[in-house]
Amino acid sequence: MNNLIYPFAHLLGGVILICAFALLSQRRLAAMITLYQFEAMTLTAAAFWQGYAQHELALYLTGGITLIIKAIALPVGLRRIVKNFNITRAVETAMPVGLSMILGVGLIGVAVWVVLPTTMNAVTLTREDLAISLSVVLLGLLVMTTRRNALSQVIGFLSTENGLVLAAIGMPGMPFVAELSVALLVLMAFLVVGVFLFRIREHFDNLDIAGIESIEKQGR
Amino acid sequence: MVCYSRVVNQYLALSIGLPGHGFHLAHDPLALLFLAILAPQIIATGLGPDRKSVAYWFFIAGMVLTVLAAEAFTLLLGFELMSAASWLLVLRGDRKPATLYAGIAMFSGACLLPALFIPPGGIAFSLILLGAGAKAGLAPLHAWLPRAHPAPSAGVSALMSGGMVKVALYILIRYGFIVLGAAAQPWWGTALIIAGSASVLIGSLRAMLEVELKTILACSTVEHVGLIAVGLGIALRAKALDDPSLAALALQGALLCAIAHGLFKPLLFLGAGAVKHATGTSSLDWLGGLIRGMPKLGGLMLAGCFGMAALPLGPGFAPEFLLLHAVINAAGTGEIIARIGFTALLAILGLSAALALGAAVRIIGIGFLGRPRSLRAAAAEEAEQPVLFGMGLLGILCIPVALFPGLILLLLNPVINQLIPGAAQTPLGYAPAPLATLLLLAAGATYAALKRYGTKAEREVHAFNGGFGKPPAWLPFGDPVTQATGTGFAEPIQRVLGVAILGVKTIDPGELYVLDPLRRLNVQFTRAAERVRRATIRQRLAFVFAALVLFLAALGFVQGA
Numbered sequence: 001m002n003n004l005i006y007p008f009a010h011l012l013g014g015v016i017l018i019c020a021f022a023l024l025s026q027r028r029l030a031a032m033i034t035l036y037q038f039e040a041m042t043l044t045a046a047a048f049w050q051g052y053a054q055h056e057l058a059l060y061l062t063g064g065i066t067l068i069i070k071a072i073a074l075p076v077g078l079r080r081i082v083k084n085f086n087i088t089r090a091v092e093t094a095m096p097v098g099l100s101m102i103l104g105v106g107l108i109g110v111a112v113w114v115v116l117p118t119t120m121n122a123v124t125l126t127r128e129d130l131a132i133s134l135s136v137v138l139l140g141l142l143v144m145t146t147r148r149n150a151l152s153q154v155i156g157f158l159s160t161e162n163g164l165v166l167a168a169i170g171m172p173g174m175p176f177v178a179e180l181s182v183a184l185l186v187l188m189a190f191l192v193v194g195v196f197l198f199r200i201r202e203h204f205d206n207l208d209i210a211g212i213e214s215i216e217k218q219g220r
Numbered sequence: 221m222v223c224y225s226r227v228v229n230q231y232l233a234l235s236i237g238l239p240g241h242g243f244h245l246a247h248d249p250l251a252l253l254f255l256a257i258l259a260p261q262i263i264a265t266g267l268g269p270d271r272k273s274v275a276y277w278f279f280i281a282g283m284v285l286t287v288l289a290a291e292a293f294t295l296l297l298g299f300e301l302m303s304a305a306s307w308l309l310v311l312r313g314d315r316k317p318a319t320l321y322a323g324i325a326m327f328s329g330a331c332l333l334p335a336l337f338i339p340p341g342g343i344a345f346s347l348i349l350l351g352a353g354a355k356a357g358l359a360p361l362h363a364w365l366p367r368a369h370p371a372p373s374a375g376v377s378a379l380m381s382g383g384m385v386k387v388a389l390y391i392l393i394r395y396g397f398i399v400l401g402a403a404a405q406p407w408w409g410t411a412l413i414i415a416g417s418a419s420v421l422i423g424s425l426r427a428m429l430e431v432e433l434k435t436i437l438a439c440s441t442v443e444h445v446g447l448i449a450v451g452l453g454i455a456l457r458a459k460a461l462d463d464p465s466l467a468a469l470a471l472q473g474a475l476l477c478a479i480a481h482g483l484f485k486p487l488l489f490l491g492a493g494a495v496k497h498a499t500g501t502s503s504l505d506w507l508g509g510l511i512r513g514m515p516k517l518g519g520l521m522l523a524g525c526f527g528m529a530a531l532p533l534g535p536g537f538a539p540e541f542l543l544l545h546a547v548i549n550a551a552g553t554g555e556i557i558a559r560i561g562f563t564a565l566l567a568i569l570g571l572s573a574a575l576a577l578g579a580a581v582r583i584i585g586i587g588f589l590g591r592p593r594s595l596r597a598a599a600a601e602e603a604e605q606p607v608l609f610g611m612g613l614l615g616i617l618c619i620p621v622a623l624f625p626g627l628i629l630l631l632l633n634p635v636i637n638q639l640i641p642g643a644a645q646t647p648l649g650y651a652p653a654p655l656a657t658l659l660l661l662a663a664g665a666t667y668a669a670l671k672r673y674g675t676k677a678e679r680e681v682h683a684f685n686g687g688f689g690k691p692p693a694w695l696p697f698g699d700p701v702t703q704a705t706g707t708g709f710a711e712p713i714q715r716v717l718g719v720a721i722l723g724v725k726t727i728d729p730g731e732l733y734v735l736d737p738l739r740r741l742n743v744q745f746t747r748a749a750e751r752v753r754r755a756t757i758r759q760r761l762a763f764v765f766a767a768l769v770l771f772l773a774a775l776g777f778v779q780g781a
Contacts, residue, residue: 141761
């Protein structure tokens with residue numbers, strides 16, 4: 001079993017990366033939520049696996065939290081929002097999908113380029129895990145910047161957070177992993193609640209600058 | 221502070237200022253010379269109404285503090301105090317020039333601040349030259365001066381033109397010759413000479429073409445600052461090339477020019493203020509015939525213009541004489557390019573002397589002689605007593621400079637020894653006092669001879685009178701349009717030289733090539749800032765994201781290398 005630790009962790013990391021990449025290419029909201037759910041489930045599995053490998057109870061806890069909140073509660077909530085707001089088909093990208101895919105590949109390259117030389121002295125598992133998590137973080141940020149729809153941006157942000165948690169659990173001896181994931185979750189929850197429950201803005205693009213513009217016109 | 225060494229070891233430490241630091245004041249011959257240049261102006265302008273303003277006294281305090289500073293911090297503090305106070309005074313006159321002036325003052329401060337604290341060398345001197353040069357109105361950073369100097373009241377204008385530019389030049393001398401003196405390179409002097417000669421040319425030409433009396437005087441200030449800079453540049457270059465006698469000669473010219481300019485320019489500015497007070501305008505095109513209404517002021521202005529035109533027996537002649545000598549000496553030595561350059565400089569100085577004479581003639585001829593061009597000019601009354609008194613003081617002080625320049629040069633010897641150790645003092649080859657005595661004798665003899673032997677018979681001839689018609693009955697002061705205006709007087713010069721140097725629209729090159737590009741840059745920056753401000757949250761996110769990726773890539777690049 002011991003010689004399976006590395007390949008399996010690597011496999012799970014790779015699946016998460018593929019999910020993050022697929023998020024980038026997916027135009028429809030419902031599919032994006034499904035992809036995010038799958039990503040969260042894989043993260044759960046990865047957390048459990050690392051818990052098993054490192055004999056760390058906190059990682060099981062992290063895995064449990066991830067499963068309950070990210071893989072079940074959040075997607076359900078998001079689907080409900082989509083249904084309520086009737087934006088099932090409302091996915092517009094600010095950038096052609098092909099171009100964003102190319103950028104994504106470039107970002108993965110940057111992540112590998114940065115992480116591998118920087119962590120020359122660390123164990124192999126950590127290094128590649130770090131490269132994968134940094135790629136996931138960057139891809140999530142790219143999703144945020146290439147989408148106009150607030151919900152897609154939130155999903156990108158959630159994916160970014162998944163990348164962070166993946167980095168945290170892959171690090172042997174990393175303290176406060178569970179606390180970190182809970183803290184990040186609270187942040188996520190606030191964002192989602194803030195955007196949709198209080199309906200701050202349907203689109204981040206439409207910042208309320210109408211007042212400022214009228215003042216400017218008077219100034220001209 | 222480390223790089224600031226004084227010849228004198230004793231200094232006065234005041235306990236005010238920075239906590240635990242205070243001001244350090246000291247005096248040496250150079251500082252005393254500049255104090256002596258400032259003193260008469262301060263007295264003369266302090267007699268006027270400006271003494272009631274607090275900013276005026278702060279302005280003076282800043283100038284004195286700069287000159288007496290014994291270390292860089294005090295120097296800079298005095299300089300900034302002077303800038304800020306004079307900005308307030310300019311602001312009281314006009315808003316737009318004040319803004320321009322504030323920008324230039326900040327630029328000077330920003331250049332001087334690092335320059336005073338970095339080790340001696342070419343960079344330090346370049347920064348000093350930029351900072352002090354911008355404040356003194358050296359080309360190409362001179363375009364603000366003809367706008368800002370005429371804006372405040374006459375006394376402040378006088379002090380700015382006569383005193384403040386001298387303080388800026390004082391910093392240039394203090395650092396170029398003393399503090400950075402050990403590291404001096406010939407190109408420092410060359411840069412000063414080039415900037416100075418451009419100032420001389422543009423300043424004298426604009427002084428000839430402008431219509432506003434105070435603007436004319438400000439342009440003439442640019443010219444004189446250029447003359448001083450040329451002298452300083454030759455001295456600095458000669459010092460670096462190990463030719464102390466030439467350096468001393470050029471320095472004599474520059475310092476004497478600073479003294480003379482510090483006397484006649486405040487006088488003229490005070491007079492211009494009095495003219496504006498009496499007639500409500502200082503535009504030459506609305507003046508004329510003032511010498512009948514205000515004879516004392518007219519006489520004093522004539523004396524000032526005598527100095528400004530650098531006529532023989534006037535205060536401005538001896539410095540120009542010395543400068544020309546220095547340029548001729550410099551043109552006689554060195555390699556071929558330097559010789560050609562100094563010969564060209566000689567031509568520029570000659571041209572500028574002619575133009576300065578034209579400008580002086582224009583001020584007197586259009587403004588004070590002829591017929592009044594407006595009713596207010598016709599009804600002008602003599603200036604108030606304090607103004608006349610201040611101008612008179614400056615005028616009297618002009619006399620020793622004009623008639624006994626040799627004596628003044630003797631007094632300058634300690635300064636020159638301080639700046640150029642081991643310099644041989646060349647005696648002045650120009651003795652105006654005997655010359656004046658001879659001229660006076662000749663004139664008296666001619667007068668006596670005419671009185672004794674001249675015929676008393678009268679003969680009536682028809683006078684051509686320069687195209688002047690007899691005044692019509694309904695126009696008691698004559699028809700104003702039959703006289704040449706200030707613009708018309710300058711027209712030939714404008715056609716011949718103005719078009720060639722300033723272009724058809726007579727725009728100052730400093731304005732065209734320095735201020736206008738800066739304005740355009742400002743607009744572009746504003747637009748860019750506006751675009752950033754209007755960016756959507758997604759664009760800002762993308763920007764931050766791009767920056768992050770860039771940093772990561774740079775990190776990877778560094779690690780990989």
